[in-house]
Amino acid sequence: MATTVTAPRGMRDHLPADKARREHVLGVIRGVYARHGFDEIETPVVEDAARLHSGLGGDNEKLAFAVMRRGLTTEDLRQADAPLDLADLGLRFDLTVPLARFYASHRAELPSVFRAVQIAPVWRAERPQKGRYRQFVQCDIDVLGEPGQLAEIELIRATTAALDALGIVGTSIRINDRRILLALLASWGVTEQSAADRALITVDKLDKIGAVGVAEELGTTLGLDPAATADTIRALESANWDSVRGADWLDAEAFADLERLRAALPGVDLRFDPTLVRGMGYYTGTIFEVAHPDFGYSLGGGGRYDGMIGRFLGQDVPAVGFSLGFERLVDLVSLPGSAESDAVVLVYDKDVDPVRLAALKAEALDTHHRVRLEKRTKNMKNLLAGLAEQGFGSFATVGTDTTSLDGVEFRPLA
The missing domain is CATH 3.30.930.10 (Bira Bifunctional Protein; Domain 2)
Structure with missing residues (x-):
């Protein structure tokens, strides 16, 4: 086999x-x-x-x-x-x-x-x-x-x-706080820790199964009213800093902490998202994601x-x-393309003496930070395209009569 x-x-x-x-x-x-x-x-x-x-x-x-x-x-x-x-x-x-x-x-x-x-x-x-x-x-x-x-x-x-x-x-940075999530669950009557943990796992699926799917799962596992829960979740999906301020279910202290964080980060697009959970059970406060x-x-x-x-x-x-x-x-x-002076390729004929090749490469290393030797192939187009993808900027052809790189033309790969 x-x-x-x-x-x-x-x-x-x-x-x-x-x-x-x-x-x-x-x-x-x-x-x-x-x-x-x-x-x-x-x-x-x-x-x-x-x-x-x-x-x-x-x-x-x-x-x-x-x-x-x-x-x-x-x-x-x-x-x-x-x-x-x-x-x-x-x-x-x-x-x-x-x-x-x-x-x-x-x-x-x-x-x-x-x-x-x-x-x-x-x-x-x-x-x-x-x-x-x-x-x-x-x-x-x-x-x-x-x-x-x-x-x-x-x-x-x-x-x-x-x-x-x-x-x-x-x-942008989506941001929330575990204390806010727990307060939200408490407003739904979910206060026992193990039940809250199960509920958060379900809410974390919001981007996969939608508000209705989350509400139905919460109804099955915790006995919540699916229709009312779905309406609440849909409203939370469009919530922002201003729309939730003063809400009955909001943990005011945690929200104030997030607002202070927002004020301390001018220039950062910080977006409050009360549905953000992040699945790891060890989080205790602020949670955030890059969107x-x-x-x-x-x-x-x-x-x-x-x-x-x-x-x-x-x-x-x-x-x-x-x-x-x-x-x-x-x-x-x-990968950023390398400038001609940064990374070069010496394309050589098969009959070039290896000792001379080594000397030409050493000469090129005096002025370039990266040098590659490549044997000439029948399909030079594919060879040069592959070298360009690897970040090489230019190439020169050396033959059996090349004794120095002085006067040798380096041409862009791209």
């Missing part, structure tokens, strides 16, 4: 042009976050299985890849009540749980307010589909130890600066999760984070 040579389902290989574009986007994001005072850290790709399944990851825990214990025997298999009994580690499904564990481990070595960057792959056993993969990169920034709104302000400023640097314009009118999906999001680190440390630490959707951003960003 032939062995498959494709990447595992839901995972991808990256060809040179794609890899170059990804590295360009990563470089821009890293540069912006460093300018804004965030420090990059690295954590292992695996965490203890018990930590990954401690209730901090919401529905993502169900998608975690488990790593089986070493040295398992058939007796271990017989005695296991569930598959997870055979695992002691798992691949991380996000970067927030590892960050909480990292901070609890290294708090004495970190500043009192720690601004962290994590850019790394994560794994989820998703059902693969367009734009949804089982291995993907997350770009997270978090502020730990700052209880006030300065943390949210810094995160939103750094995130919008990164989007601007990537040339992505027209974005763009041309796309039916968010380009990033995050929120405040003040209770998570305390699960590891034994005392609560205020924390808030913002994650950019790297895989989606990569598809929106083009």
Whole structure:
């Protein structure tokens, strides 16, 4: 039987042009976050299985890849009540749980307010589909130890600066607060915590199943009147800063906090959205997402999760984070074309002496930051087009009589 040579389902290989574009986007994001005072850290790709399944990851825990214990025997298999009994580690499904564990481990070595960057792959056993993969990169920034709104302000400023640097314009930040959501549910008579958690999971499906679908599901699971609930949700979908002010169901203190945040971020299109949930159960306050009118999906999001680190440390630490959707951003960003003096190609005939070729390449490296040697092919058009996609700006042809690049003409690839 032939062995498959494709990447595992839901995972991808990256060809040179794609890899170059990804590295360009990563470089821009890293540069912006460093300018804004965030420090990059690295954590292992695996965490203890018990930590990954401690209730901090919401529905993502169900998608975690488990790593089986070493040295398992058939007796271990017989005695296991569930598959997870055979695992002691798992691949991380996000970067927030590892960050909480990292901070609890290294708090004495970190500043009192720690601004962290994590850019790394994560794994989820998703059902693969367009734009949804089982291995993907997350770009997270978090502020730990700052209880006030300065943390949210810094995160939103750094995130919008990164989007601007990537040339992505027209974005807005949808914003809400978990306290407002809980007050809304309380006005519907949903006050018990487990019921509220189920209700929020349903409301989070609003963009997929619509107001009627959400209302019907809430009616089935919690006994709410579907018609009245649907009317309320439709009204909330068009709500804004002015239309909700003074509403009976609104948590006034949380809304005032959001308005202060809005005032502190002039120039940022901050839009209040009382239907914004974000599915992670660990959020405790402000939540936000990056929206763009041309796309039916968010380009990033995050929120405040003040209770998570305390699960590891034994005392609560205020924390808030913002994650950019790297895989989606990569598809929106083009690799900038290199100028002629930046990246060049020497196209050579097959009979050129390799020692001379090496000398010509060394000469080109004296004045260009990147040099590629390419053997002349029958289909030069395809060769040059591919090199242009990889960011090369110009090329020159060298033959058996070329002893120096002096006087050799470099022509644009594009």
